[in-house]
Amino acid sequence: MTPRHHLDEATIVGYAAGALPTALAVVAAAHLSICRKCRESLRDAEAIGGLLLAQQQAPAVPSTTAREAILAQLSTAQQDPSRKDYEPVRANDPDALPAPLHRYFGPTFSALRWRMVAPGVHRIRATQITNGNLMLLRIGPGKSVPMHSHQGNELTMVLRGSYVDALGHFSPGDVADLDCDITHQPITSPGLACICVAATDAPLRFDSWAARMVQPLIKL
């Protein structure tokens, strides 16, 4: 999977700085987990953070107390075992969700419990997120999602199927990194339902956002 639509550089900076609302950070991590190009950019953004950290003006030396405290701990501190291995990404398993989504939605597509919110539109909301909104959306093939603009940021990654809008064709792995300046009208491709993970950072506006997306579909 080599994505053609990537994270906005501003989003990568936010991720590196620890400044992204959690919901957006989860979608960003899902894309990072399959996109080498964005991982390289992340490394650059972290290098900027490292240099900014090193360049700060700071008081000359730590206090004697702090120095003594850390020295005392060095002798007793065990060396960590080398990095534990993470479960290898099951890149070849078509049923596996990207690893960063597992905690919120479980590990596989087949175990997802969808809720219908409109004919042809299903949704699962992540409940543990307090900072922004995170959800999976499944939109039936060949459906037009009404023209909408965004309040705040919206980050969407296609997991299955695809859609087309004015910004191009979005296939699995691609992200649409949108802010309020953008109005678009995605149309899902025929044949396969389009499954996306979407995050917004405007918690109070979530319901209106979902309603705007879904309402005209109900009228279809």
Next chain:
Amino acid sequence: MKVTPLEAKRRVSTTANQSVFDARYWSNQMIAVAQRRDINGFMHIYDYFAPRLQRYLVGLGVNEALGQELVQEAMLRLWRRADLFDPTRASLSTWLFRIARNLYLDHVRSEPTWLPIQEGVAWMDEQEVCMSESMTESYTDQAKLKQAISELSPVQARLVRMSYFEAKSHSEIAQALGMPLGSVKSHLRRAFCKLQSSMRAMP
């Protein structure tokens, strides 16, 4: 890559102010820590970076006492995981920045999901063979990056600082400065691209 105390001292004295920004100098200190469990090398790193980590964390809104705790924790991690340090992949300051940022997200923002996700992404990153283009931290780069940071426009520099030093989201920055969200993102995008190209430019 052994650095004797004498060499280290000479490096410090001959390069004066430059040395503290010299990634190679700190990498060598770190390698001594990893290979020989060199306490002096460690304390040298500690004396320089601990106050800066403290300042960074307090800037993010962490109170002084918790900040001190997290700094000690970050430095202990450095000591315990020294063998994982790979100077061809990241400078010491970047390594410490990641540790401190992760501690902040973990302890202060209470985002228990961040760390496993972040470590997973970092782990994948480590599995990859370094492409020459992505070796952003080769030793000459930091000087160019430093230069490029100093050449950012005032508004770009401000947004970069608000992102890194205050961990403000794009929407929070937009609100704080009364600037459209789209402009915040495009300023940050342009700033990042400038800094990135400075790092990737051929020597």
